[in-house]
Amino acid sequence: MPLLSVQDLEVKFFTRRATVHAVRGTSFDLETGETLGIVGESGCGKSVSALAMLGILPKTGRVTGGRVLFGDQDLVGMSDAKLRKIRGKDIAMIFQDPMTSLNPVLKIGRQMTEVLTKHLPMDKQQATAEAIALLDRVGIPNAADRLGDYPHQFSGGMRQRVMIAMAIACRPKILIADEPTTALDVTIQAQILDLMKKLVVEEGMGLILITHDLGVVAGVCERTNVMYAGRFIETGPTRKLFERPRHPYTLGLLRSVPRLDAQRKEKLDPIGGSPPELTKLTEGCSFAPRCVYATEESRARTPELRPIEGNDHLVACWNPVPDADLPHAPTDRPAAQ
């Protein structure tokens, strides 16, 4: 039995103007200790999926279908009181912007200890000691002295370390990281990713890493799901996916990443057009309007994920990218030389 099993998850937002179908039936499993990446453009529903799993969608959003099985419990439809015992304890989350994700008027120590005393049988003293140990572990110097500091006294990278320390405080089984490095400087990004990788291994946590940055996924995740307009359109082992992307969208994503080893004259190849509005979705592949491989069938019927090249690589496409058009993936290069 997988640690976490998401099945046909659907999320809709009900605003006065329209209903937004943000997540349209996504499914995936996460095993203990597995690292899974979810990649996509902003607005494709990747963050919403995470919030939905934890039951902390904004007020206008609602899970309208599917199940989120954690062990034998379904998190969808669970009472908030029960869910709160899981949130922050068994499943913890890190957010994108460490500048705004910490409460500016509470001391760091307080924000750390409140999660410890809530979920674990600790008194204030024990929680404080544990908070120091945690901050120390995520690499914050003089941890004991910094408990009394406020978030604005930390740099962005240090704040994200605090967020991570808070997330792993109760030894969660699953860590969800939503764009954890997007708001950080490049040099800091690498440090934070290394830290997360290290902690995931040490704690044996399952990691769901949500990002738009293919480089981040390549460095951290064993498996990758590519999301487009509320659906997964390709999933597979990260290495395989990068070497042989079969969905035109995945290929497009890879091609729009600047490469150091590219020829000077070689232009980047961005994907033309923009994602569809999630308020007016019709039958057919959502990517078809932007896709050079689109066929009659793409426009007529919505493709489902189906295996291609073995059981672990799935793609939802009527006309997958032919071998001839595949690039040499960056991970491929050292081996080729």
Add this chain to the structure above:
Amino acid sequence: MLAYVVRRLLLMFPILLGLSLLVFLFVRALPGGPAIALLGERANDQSIEQINEALGLDQPVHVQYGRYLKNVASGDLGASVRTRQPVTDELARRFPATVELSIAAMFFAILLGIPLGFIAAKRYGGILDNASLVASLIGVSIPVFFLALLLKYLFAVKLGWLPTIGRLSLTEQLDHPTNFYIVDAIVTGNWSALRDALEHLVLPAIALGTIPLAIVARITRAATLDVLSEDYVRTARAKGLDPRVVDRRHVLKNAMLPVVTVIGLQTGLLLTGAVLTETVFAWPGLGTLVLDAIRFRDYAVLQGGILFFAVVFVVVNLLVDISYAFLNPRIRYR
């Protein structure tokens, strides 16, 4: 923190200096000149000369101002034409009444306004939210003296539930060690007087507190709406904290920052409102003192009263800023 307070205190001086200059010019601009203004129209030539000399009106203006400053600094604001009492004594006697009224009004506004605004924000777009918006708009549109009159008519005149004027019934005997009647009644253990004083306080406090209530509720609502969509609130929820803890520790604590500022800004309005409310309920505070001074052309009292009001206003704003710094760590350490 201490440095911040000291700096704010130092910043207060130029403002106080400017205020004194303003009031100084005010007296000199009064119709008939300061001597007539300060002594009254029936003053005889001898006393006019006396006061002219005392004020040094024959001296250049900057010398006059210097002398005036010295007088003010030593607590000499002149004497009332009407009562012959030193103005400072009058102010000291009336001040507690106004403070008592203002504090009661602010309590009313804050204790009701913050929960109301918070609940409205939590139920954004609901009936309660819209009702509170309309109510608060009506609240800021009612002139305080009209509201005071309405309350007085309804609850005192028509229903007879509460007394119409003053701070205490004539039948009550109360010693006044502090001149804060509520405090006086409590320290002397005079429970019937306490009850009576509270009854007298209710209507004026509600009248005076209604506009601040409306404003506090509106700002609390707006601030709460802002904070509710902040990332750190999502973080708090992701930690699995109880909704009540999230609301109190993470939402309210942050939403209070703008509310405190606004409460500070309300003190000016409160003082102005006090002038009007005190008139309606014949409340023997600074407001009625100033208005009587206008009515009887008692300019020494008017001058002192305005200066005093302004100083209180400045000091209260200072206190608000300091408490804001206490609430907001980003300011404290700057």
Add this chain to the structure above:
Amino acid sequence: MSITEAEAAQLSFERPSGLWADAWDRFKRNPAALVGIVLIVVFILAAIFAAQIAPFEPNEQAGPLATNPAGPGGEHLLGLDMQGRDVFTRILFGARLSLLVGLVSVSVGLALGLVLGSLAGYLGGRVDFAIMRVMDLMLSVPGLLLAIALVTVMGRGLISIMLAVGIVQVPTFARLLRGSILGQREADYVLAARSVGVPGRRVLLGHILPNSIAPVIVQATLAMATAIIEVAALSFVGLGPNDPRLPEWGKMLAENANRLQQSVHLVLFPGLAIVFSTLGINLIGDGLREAIDPKLKT
């Protein structure tokens, strides 16, 4: 190659007209603002056509002199006052007075505030410092007290009352405009205008002011309500217009404040007139604020 001033001025850095169309759209859909419009239209019509609508003259003795004048009913819609004058008539003419007072004093406050605020904001340095310290000082005296002091000095003529109430509002406008200009001065479109050689005065008048105007409009609307209430308050404390014949709402109310028990209608109706007119203005002001900047929704 040089760009002439005319060419530079042609470059459009202003917000697209869509912004105002959007704002109007939002305004129309706001029921509270529409209620405000209705109230204000009634108020303005009453002011304009007071002479035509009113059944009597404002100072005409239309009924008997009485210590307990007749309340609403019959020939006199809102009753009579102690001098036997028709209250409804006087309230209609009072609307005229309040509208005048509101318009004039806000114009005074707005004009002075705009000039001082733009000077401070645009010139900066010592001018800014001097102007803003005076404004701070004015703000450190509660509004009504400042008005009281000014009226005491300038006398109780209608003009000086309007001036006093207007002057009290100067700092608010000055601050608002200065803040807005400081914000805009470094804005990209202003830098762009400067970089193509648009002269300073033109930048201020052609680009900065138009973009600062939205919050000023909102503030001016709300200030109308404040002005009307403030004049009424001055009347209430005995510093209203000294002409006893003027049907000023605050004065009508004040004159009868201690006769609540006998003739509550003499307090109630002028009071309600004040409430409805200021409520109408506040509703519109609020609606405007939301319409112009939906983010500021309070």
